[in-house]
Amino acid sequence: xxxxxxxxxxxxxxxxxxxxxxxxxxxxxxxxxxxxxxxxxxxxxxxxxxxxxxxxxxxxxxxxxxxxxxxxxxxxxxxxxxxxxxxxxxxxxxxxxxxxxxxxxxxxxxxxxxxxxxxxxxxxxxxxxxxxxxxxxxxxxxxxxxxxxxxxxxxxxxxxxxxxxxxxxxxxxxxxxxxxxxxxxxxxxxxxxxxxxxxxxxxxxxxxxxxxxxxxxxxxxxxxxxxxxxxxxxxxxxxxxxxxxxxxxxxxxxxxxxxxxxxxxxxxxxxxxxxxxxxxxxxxxxxxxxxxxxxxxxxxxxxxxxxxxx
Numbered sequence: 001x002x003x004x005x006x007x008x009x010x011x012x013x014x015x016x017x018x019x020x021x022x023x024x025x026x027x028x029x030x031x032x033x034x035x036x037x038x039x040x041x042x043x044x045x046x047x048x049x050x051x052x053x054x055x056x057x058x059x060x061x062x063x064x065x066x067x068x069x070x071x072x073x074x075x076x077x078x079x080x081x082x083x084x085x086x087x088x089x090x091x092x093x094x095x096x097x098x099x100x101x102x103x104x105x106x107x108x109x110x111x112x113x114x115x116x117x118x119x120x121x122x123x124x125x126x127x128x129x130x131x132x133x134x135x136x137x138x139x140x141x142x143x144x145x146x147x148x149x150x151x152x153x154x155x156x157x158x159x160x161x162x163x164x165x166x167x168x169x170x171x172x173x174x175x176x177x178x179x180x181x182x183x184x185x186x187x188x189x190x191x192x193x194x195x196x197x198x199x200x201x202x203x204x205x206x207x208x209x210x211x212x213x214x215x216x217x218x219x220x221x222x223x224x225x226x227x228x229x230x231x232x233x234x235x236x237x238x239x240x241x242x243x244x245x246x247x248x249x250x251x252x253x254x255x256x257x258x259x260x261x262x263x264x265x266x267x268x269x270x271x272x273x274x275x276x277x278x279x280x281x282x283x284x285x286x287x288x289x290x291x292x293x294x295x296x297x298x299x300x301x302x303x304x305x306x307x308x309x310x
Contacts (some may be wrong), residue, residue, distance in 0.1 A: 004267075006144055006247030010134060015029070016054060016055070016146075017055075017058075018054075018055035018056060018057060018058045019052070019053060019055075019057045019058065020059075020060050021036070021057045021058065021059050021060065022060045022062060022273065023059070023061060023271065023273060023277070024061065024062050024063075024160075024273075025061035025063065025064055025270040025271055026063065026064065026268070026269045026309075026310065028166050028271065029059075029061055030196025032059070032268075033059045036056070037056055039088060039291075040053070040056045040057070042287050042288070042290060042291055042309065043287070045287065045290045046107075047282075047285055049284070049287075052135060053108045058127070059113060062271075064269060064309045064310060065309055065310075066310070067310075070122060071160050073171075080171065088124060089108060090105050090120070090121055090122065090124055090282070091105065091106065091107055091108035091109075091124070091125070092104060092105070092108075092121055092122050092126075092184040092185050092186075092234075093106050093107065093124070094124050094126065094127065095126040095127040095128045095148070097127075097128070097129050098128075098148045098247055099228040100127050100148045100151050100158065101108060103151065103181050103182060103183055103290075104127065104182070104183055104184055105182070105184070107121065107184060108120065108121055109121060110135070110184060110186070114214075116184065119186070121185065121187070122186070122187040123185070123190075124187065125147070125150075125184075125186075125188050126147070127146070127147050127148040128144050128147070128148065129146065129147050129188055129200055130143075130144060130145060130146050130147075130188065130251065131144050131188065131190070131198055131201075132147050132186075132187065132188055132202075133184075133185070133186050133187040133206050133209050134147055134151075134183055134184065134186060134201070135184055135209075135213075136151075136154065136167055136182070136183045137181060137187050138182060140186070140206060140209045140213060140215050140222060141209045142189075142202040142203060142205060142206030143202070143205060144198060144199050144202050147185055148184075149228055151181070151183055154167050154168070154181065154183075155178060155181065158171045158172070158178050158181070159178065165216075166221050166222065166223045167221060170221045182276045186207060186209060187209070189202050189205050189262070193291050199240060210222050258300070262300075262303075263299075263300035263301060263302055263303045264297065264298060264300075264302050265280070265302065265303045265304075265305050266302045266303065266304050266305065267305045267307055268304070268306060268307065269306065269307050269308075269309045270306035270307065270308065270309055274304075274306055275302070278304045280294040281301070281302060281304060282301050285298065285301040285302070294296065
């Protein structure tokens with residue numbers, strides 16, 4: 001080497017490594033590893049996955065929870081510390097610090113305008129509260145944001161005449177002024193101490209109230225709500241989707257139950273990566289259709305069943 005060459009910094013080229021797949025070890029681990037390696041050629045048929053999985057994935061097994069892990073951990077209830085807020089009853093209140101307080105009012109319950117049924121408000125809710133199910137006289141919605149942020153978005157949509165927002169469309173078509181907006185929080189969504197997906201929980205509770213108050217179009221302003229059925233999530237977009245009228249003759253016909261083909265079940269031990277594994281299987285199950293041997297077996301996406309680890 002010359003003197004100039006020896007002074008040049010060494011640039012190390014990064015070698016491409018195979019992606020790693022981390023999962024908990026189980027008696028089925030070796031079979032799982034062999035299946036992945038045998039069928040990895042299916043990935044080459046997908047143009048999006050092919051540049052990512054240039055090499056077969058490297059399977060890495062983690063230690064599953066043992067008896068010590070299961071026995072030692074406990075879920076203690078939180079310590080109850082009394083504050084001045086404990087004496088305030090549950091209900092909807094003004095925060096007194098934002099411009100949206102004039103659009104809400106103090107109440108501990110609300111009455112359905114058509115049925116006259118009375119509902120109690122669950123939780124201590126103000127304009128600053130997050131993870132709420134709210135009502136704008138009378139469509140229902142959910143928001144993981146603060147309540148005032150969501151109402152501010154509704155105000156902006158009404159001013160601009162946003163056609164994709166059902167609340168804004170209703171106000172524009174009916175000719176209501178923006179000052180006539182009235183909202184209250186109906187429920188504060190709380191997660192358990194073990195955690196979970198708070199946005200999904202808000203979505204579920206919002207759908208519950210839409211169904212309970214029957215505010216789905218055409219009876220209300222809500223155009224859709226979320227339900228979970230089987231292996232995929234569905235949106236009900238109209239009241240007619242869930243109400244089927246039967247004639248007298250049709251109702252007298254005997255119900256003949258046909259044996260429906262069931263999706264194959266995939267049994268595996270539960271692990272913290274279980275949900276991610278489940279989502280990957282469901283998202284990429286269409287790749288199986290490219291294999292002539294697997295296609296007649298997997299007519300439907302597999303049903304993932306988690307077993308209790310040792």
